[in-house]
Amino acid sequence: MVKIAQISCGTDFSGVQKEIEKAASTFGAEIVFPETDLDYIDEAYQKFGFNCASSGIKLMIARAMSIVEGKSDADAVFIATCFRCAEGALVRNEIRRFIQQNTRLPVVTYSFTERTKADELFIRMEALATIVARKSILAREKQEGLTLGVDSGSTTTKAVLMENNKILGAGWLPTTDVIASAQKAIEEAMDGSGYKMDDVDGLGITGYGRLTIGKRLGAKLIQEELSVNAKGAVYLAGHQKGEATVLDIGGMDNKVITVNDGIPDNFTMGGICAGASGRFLEITARRLGVDISELGPLALKGNYKNASLNSYCIVFGIQDLVTSLAAGGSKEDVADAACHSVAEQVYEQQLQEIDVREPLIQVGGTSLIEGLVEAVSDTLGGIKVIVPEYSQHIGAVGSALLVSGMGDLDEK
Amino acid sequence: MKVAVFPPNSLILADLIERKGHKPLVLQSEIRKKVVDAEIDSPPLNITEEDPIKGLKYAAIEVPSGVRGRMAIFGPLIDEAEAAIIMDEAPFGFGCIGCARTNELCVYYLRKKGIPTLELKYPVTRDETVEVVNKINTFLDQLEEENG
The missing domain is CATH 3.40.50.11900 (Rossmann fold)
Structure with missing residues (x-):
């Protein structure tokens, strides 16, 4: 015991x-x-x-x-x-x-x-x-062989196919039926790789749906997201030694994990208010008539101080932004104000609970919104923020990495 | 008379009070009521989520739960107290409830209550110890006289 x-x-x-x-x-x-x-x-x-x-x-x-x-x-x-x-x-x-x-x-x-x-x-x-x-598995710093990682999240399901420390393919889709979504994400990840499911040496699963999918697909590794995400983030960021903070501002909830040598030691999660989530930015983008992918570059050009935003609430906050636009405020300033609003709220609600360690590795879909990444760094007094490639797939990458330390698929 | 003590679980102070025929208001007797309650199963002290909420009477919501949980037990004893003995700077072996913030609050409430209170500094020599015990006995005797 x-x-x-x-x-x-x-x-x-x-x-x-x-x-x-x-x-x-x-x-x-x-x-x-x-x-x-x-x-x-x-x-x-x-x-x-x-x-x-x-x-x-x-x-x-x-x-x-x-x-x-x-x-x-x-x-x-x-x-x-x-x-x-x-x-x-x-x-x-x-x-x-x-x-x-x-x-x-x-x-x-x-x-x-x-x-x-x-x-x-x-x-x-x-x-x-x-x-x-699983100390020996968590010590793994390099992916070997051909492995597949799946992250079955509450909002989206992600899959990644890796071979000898390289990502061959990735899949991403909204979670509907847990198993069907995982299968579809796996198909997307395998697509064009030339490999079939039988070629895969090991399957690792994390996220809310891990037990259901893991049993059905015969996963070799079924692991909670805290250690998998921490591992995936430091691996992708090339920061496997020393201290770091992993921040994931999600579509519905936010997670902050503090890490020492790739092993998590504290964790906070919040998700009561949509105003502190990616959802706020999605609605802002819609109101501005731009695609969510354009919001980040737009925010970088703006100055949040020029747009009045008196509420963090998704309803009143958006109304403030609309009022700013009506008063002649630029789209850029409004986009920047929305990013700062989310960053400040995440800071007030969550980051204060935890001992933030540099560098901060920002992950998840919202890490692709550059304006938000800059706002997070600003809010934390100019802290170094790393957004690794495949930052939206850390859970799947972490699973693929960790399962590669577990031997042959035959054992499954 | 009912005499509260600080630290609220000091066996030595409780014993001195009992020897003079008064009732010591100590934490142990309150915790005993809780731990023998077959209805509650929240080891080790059988303090449940409800207790820190009861502690809101003595400390606001922004005060840590552990302070409020302690106050839920000791607060009513302070309310009940007719006299008090406070021993300052006592080492934790003499009696202690583990939390400096609770200590500050307890002593403040006892002082604020306006009841006969004896404040002492923890003795470190033999002579000081004799003097402290004498002071406590005199204080307790006077309480008796006042009480008629």
């Missing part, structure tokens, strides 16, 4: 401990608490050197030290503190770095509220459990 060491403050008094244990046990893992005693807390706290007032946080430091010094046994680490606790957020991050720099254990962090439920933690616990179980 995978032992996940819990290093946290406030889970008991927030009433969420049971949810954490439930999430871990769902993926065959067990929560353990690293050994400490009162004297060791003082010793570890002095050694670590971070002055904090809360003794719960001092205990976290001692537990982290206990793992690093080999006094406690664990396969993975889950670090959590209350949402909005400034001291907790600071120490959570420093402990994360401390463990990553001094051990090879996978780490996932989280800030919880009293409403945190087990299912919100599933993807993190699954990632921890599979990172432990």
Whole structure:
């Protein structure tokens, strides 16, 4: 059983401990608490050197030290503190770095509220459990042989055919029936390659529909999107070592993953408001009478400060843009204002929850809108943003890459 | 009299209060009520999502859930308190609820309540310890007299 060491403050008094244990046990893992005693807390706290007032946080430091010094046994680490606790957020991050720099254990962090439920933690616990179980596969940095990766997303299904570290073909279509969409995306990816399904050495699947498709098509790798997307992004960006942030502003939801050496360690996902999604840009493009592919170049020519946009809401925000146009504002300025609106909202709702690390690798369909990429960089104070080739296919590329480490297709 | 203590789970302070015939208002007795409740299954303390929401009486929504969860237990004890003993700068082995923000809020509420309150600095020498215990006993004796 995978032992996940819990290093946290406030889970008991927030009433969420049971949810954490439930999430871990769902993926065959067990929560353990690293050994400490009162004297060791003082010793570890002095050694670590971070002055904090809360003794719960001092205990976290001692537990982290206990793992690093080999006094406690664990396969993975889950670090959590209350949402909005400034001291907790600071120490959570420093402990994360401390463990990553001094051990090879996978780490996932989280800030919880009293409403945190087990299912919100599933993807993190699954990632921890599979990172432990599949360490050798996740270490893979090069794709070999002929493999196929499929990303069955909530909005679109993507497929990629790869051979010896090169992408031969890619398929992309809106998700309707999960299996039919996957089959069609695979056909598109294989089209013109000269290969048939039987030639493929391995099939890897990720995304919401992974279990259904994986079973039906006999996939060799069925993996949650957190580790696959992280891997796909750093692979495509040529940044497999060191820290990075992966940002995916999707059509319906947004994901931010922080990565260390290609392994994810934190993740946030939001999708309550369409104003912070690709949908806002789609509607803006329609109102401007341009194709979505033209919106990015248009925005680059404009200045968002010239267009008044007082609301992030998809309804009121678009009305503001229309008013700006009616008042003689240019299409360019309005396009730029829409991109900045989405970037600012993603920042306010999500990026503030997470420790953003440079470079930021922007992926997904919206990463092809140059104006949005520039707006994200601006909003984050000029941070370096990389948009790799095939950025809209990272999940499929990650799956094709990872499955190539799993041997012959015969085993399937 | 009902005497609240800070740290709210200090066994030593609770014991001194009990010896003088008063009722210590301590966290342990409240947590005990929760953990023996067969109806709730939210280990380790049987605090559920509802508790941090109850804590909203003492701290607003922007305050972290752990602070509100703690206040849901200790807040009603502060409400009930007729006197208080606050021990400042105590090491966590003496009693502690783990969170500096909760500590600040608890001490503030106790002070604001306007009840007889004894504030002490944690003793570090033998002489200081004797003096602190004497002060606590005198304070508790006076409460008794005031109480009639």
